[in-house]
Amino acid sequence: MHDRSGLIDTHCHLNFENFASDQLDVVERARQIGVKAIINPGIDIVTSREAVTLSRTFDFVFAAVGVHPHNAQSWNTETISALETLSKEKKVVAIGEIGLDYYRDRAPREVQINVLERQLEIAADSNLPVIIHNRDASQDVMDILESWHNGLVKSASPLAERPGVLHSFSANMEIAERAIRANFYLGITAVVTFRNAKEHQAVVKDLPIDSLVIETDAPFLAPQLHRGGRNEPSYVQYTAMKIAELQNRSFEEVVKATTMHAQSLFQIGEKLLA
Secondary structure, three states, X not given: OOOOOOEEEOOEOOOOHHHOOOHHHHHHHHHHOOEEEEEEEOOOHHHHHHHHHHHHHOOXXXXXXXXXXXXXXXXXXXXXHHXXXXXXXXXXXXXXXXXXXXXXXXXXXXXXXXXXXXXXXHHHHHOOOEEEEEEOOHHHHHHHHHHHHHHHHXXXXXXXXXXXXXXXXXXXXXXXXXXHHOOOEEEEOHHHHOOOOHHHHHHHHHOOHHHEEEOOOEOOOOOHHHOOOOOOHHHHHHHHHHHHHHHOOOHHHHHHHHHHHHHHHHXXXXXXXX
């Protein structure tokens, strides 16, 4: 039997409609299999406020606040004020989910870039790491993040040591190495369990365990065993299992490492119940 105690799901949207009918059951299943923390990011101001509310409701749920690139055109002066206020909430541990999405292109790219850069400024001012969404935009994402990280280093910000995570990482090894050099973690989802994800599996096999955290991105990206269904935080164990298999490590080693990284990144170690 694997010891699942201590798993951390670093990205889950518990406030989405998919969980409306059984949110309590979903949270309880996660708790029962040993998930000890869940990070719930917002994608706009409304969902960021919902994430904060959830963090007050459940002791082991933490919030991130931010505007997703799909919603970049909603950005205005009120957004900045709202995010700055939300960032001060006790259980807000990151600015996210933010980034660039050139696949859906639901907002003009120059608008996405501007909104990302403004939120990076808020993150630096708040001393909060960022949760980065990147789809088909790796070059621009890394150029922006490297520049931002260089600024953190020059200003001697403690955030330079834990600037954030590339959520649902699916890029190549070159992008991984650039992110790691800038002290970013890589968030691995259950995509790594998919039968047709051979290229991604090959990358994950060679990624340093010291740079990994695990996540579900629930309700999306259910693992192969539940493919086509709703994902949920308790399924984070399957990602840990697959990483262990690919890297020839024990499940417990993967859990211990990724949990330690998540606690360090989001500064939640002292906030968790023993």
